[in-house]
Amino acid sequence: MISHAELAAEFGTPLYVYDLDELAAARDELFAALPEEFELFYALKANPHPGIVRELRTGARSCRAEISSTGELTAALAAGFTGADCLYTGPGKTAGELAEAIGHGVRLFSTDSVTDVRRVGAVATAHGVVADCLLRVNSVTASAATSIRMTGVPSQFGFDSETLIELLPALREVPGTRLAGMHFFPLSNADEASLIGEFQHTIATAAELAAAAELPLRYLDIGGGFAAPYGVPGERGAYPTLRGELAVALDKYLPSWRAGRPQIACESGRFLVGASGTLVTQVSNVKISRGRKFVIADAGINTFGGMSGLGRLLPVAVGLAPDSRGEQASLVGPLCTPGDVLGRHIALPPVEPGDLLSVPNTGAYGPTASLLMFLGRPAPMEVLVRGDRVVSASRIDYRRVEHVLPAKFESTEGI
Numbered sequence: 201m202i203s204h205a206e207l208a209a210e211f212g213t214p215l216y217v218y219d220l221d222e223l224a225a226a227r228d229e230l231f232a233a234l235p236e237e238f239e240l241f242y243a244l245k246a247n248p249h250p251g252i253v254r255e256l257r258t259g260a261r262s263c264r265a266e267i268s269s270t271g272e273l274t275a276a277l278a279a280g281f282t283g284a285d286c287l288y289t290g291p292g293k294t295a296g297e298l299a300e301a302i303g304h305g306v307r308l309f310s311t312d313s314v315t316d317v318r319r320v321g322a323v324a325t326a327h328g329v330v331a332d333c334l335l336r337v338n339s340v341t342a343s344a345a346t347s348i349r350m351t352g353v354p355s356q357f358g359f360d361s362e363t364l365i366e367l368l369p370a371l372r373e374v375p376g377t378r379l380a381g382m383h384f385f386p387l388s389n390a391d392e393a394s395l396i397g398e399f400q401h402t403i404a405t406a407a408e409l410a411a412a413a414e415l416p417l418r419y420l421d422i423g424g425g426f427a428a429p430y431g432v433p434g435e436r437g438a439y440p441t442l443r444g445e446l447a448v449a450l451d452k453y454l455p456s457w458r459a460g461r462p463q464i465a466c467e468s469g470r471f472l473v474g475a476s477g478t479l480v481t482q483v484s485n486v487k488i489s490r491g492r493k494f495v496i497a498d499a500g501i502n503t504f505g506g507m508s509g510l511g512r513l514l515p516v517a518v519g520l521a522p523d524s525r526g527e528q529a530s531l532v533g534p535l536c537t538p539g540d541v542l543g544r545h546i547a548l549p550p551v552e553p554g555d556l557l558s559v560p561n562t563g564a565y566g567p568t569a570s571l572l573m574f575l576g577r578p579a580p581m582e583v584l585v586r587g588d589r590v591v592s593a594s595r596i597d598y599r600r601v602e603h604v605l606p607a608k609f610e611s612t613e614g615i
């Protein structure tokens with residue numbers, strides 16, 4: 201493979217390198233861990249780069265696209281998906297977004313409330329089409345179900361499973377919609393035992409709800425939660441017995457599933473793309489403060505893990521491959537905020553200004569989950585490689601400003 205040093209010399213830093221062969225390997229690995237009748241959605245939230253999305257669309261078995269904004273719709277279409285390949289999700293869909301989606305042929309929506317279904321229906325009707333709605337179910341998780349208090353968690357997502365049945369009469373008669381099934385997404389980043397337990401519980405809950413409510417169950421998206429390391433060395437989760445366990449649970453609760461009644465789907469973001477990415481950052485300074493060492497790099501929370509820097513997403517604790525000469529230091533970014541820390545007291549090789557550091561497993565929740573605009577540095581370069589070939593190099597330009605002041609506000613200031 202082409203070296204990170206060569207790429208950094210060519211394109212500058214901070215730099216994301218995405219390895220398309222690794223991406224294809226993760227895609228094939230996840231398909232192999234699922235029964236062959238399953239569909240798999242790629243959650244574009246994890247990385248909407250069109251080159252990444254395109255790779256997941258291709259292959260012997262290709263993903264469909266899980267999107268939740270007009271921007272993600274645009275990325276999916278740019279990667280060659282059609283609207284019909286997409287599942288549109290999210291608790292706050294607007295009429296404008298829905299019109300874009302339906303206008304581009306999206307027909308499958310995960311819905312979170314009666315208002316949401318009605319809005320989908322109104323837009324579909326205006327376009328003269330019928331939209332399939334999955335009811336997203338906020339159920340009691342498997343681990344909560346085995347504990348004493350059997351309550352789900354309050355959430356903006358989904359219909360509370362306890363009250364869904366009462367709402368069905370209203371949901372059934374929304375013009376422009378057809379109730380197609382259910383969508384669950386109860387957990388993230390889980391090991392095999394937790395995932396199997398959760399899927400068994402989800403499948404049982406879906407079958408029970410469908411029977412109790414006489415709900416047509418043509419499509420069942422049981423969610424995901426396939427694990428991948430985030431910015432630290434390590435391997436993707438391994439799911440060697442999942443395929444067999446899923447088949448057992450489905451045979452028990454939904455015996456016609458192999459004939460596509462219902463069609464079953466899973467979804468994933470980080471497992472598919474995490475390992476394909478490496479963040480290459482250059483050390484700009486090394487300093488000691490009161491006995492503590494700080495390595496200042498040109499990538500901070502504007503480049504990686506910004507939302508986690510605010511305690512809002514995933515814990516960021518960057519790590520590098522073990523180095524016998526390693527010494528403890530904090531890896532910090534260039535921003536003027538003490539929160540710009542990628543790793544506190546981590547093992548780092550001895551480095552000097554100008555050296556490069558490669559942070560592994562950064563293909564998911566990178567640039568678009570970071571504080572790109574904060575403090576005005578350019579977005580990182582993103583380079584796609586396949587073997588020794590560089591197949592694309594690009595950079596998000598967030599600095600393009602759209603001036604929208606209507607004439608009636610015309611002022612002489614000319615800002």
Ligand SMILES: *Cc1c(COP(=O)(O)O)cnc(C)c1O
Nearest residue numbers: 243246385388389467468469470
């Ligand atoms: C975020 C999200 C995903 C992807 O989650 P990962 O943990 O990255 O696999 C999948 N489905 C839905 C509905 C999501 O919101």
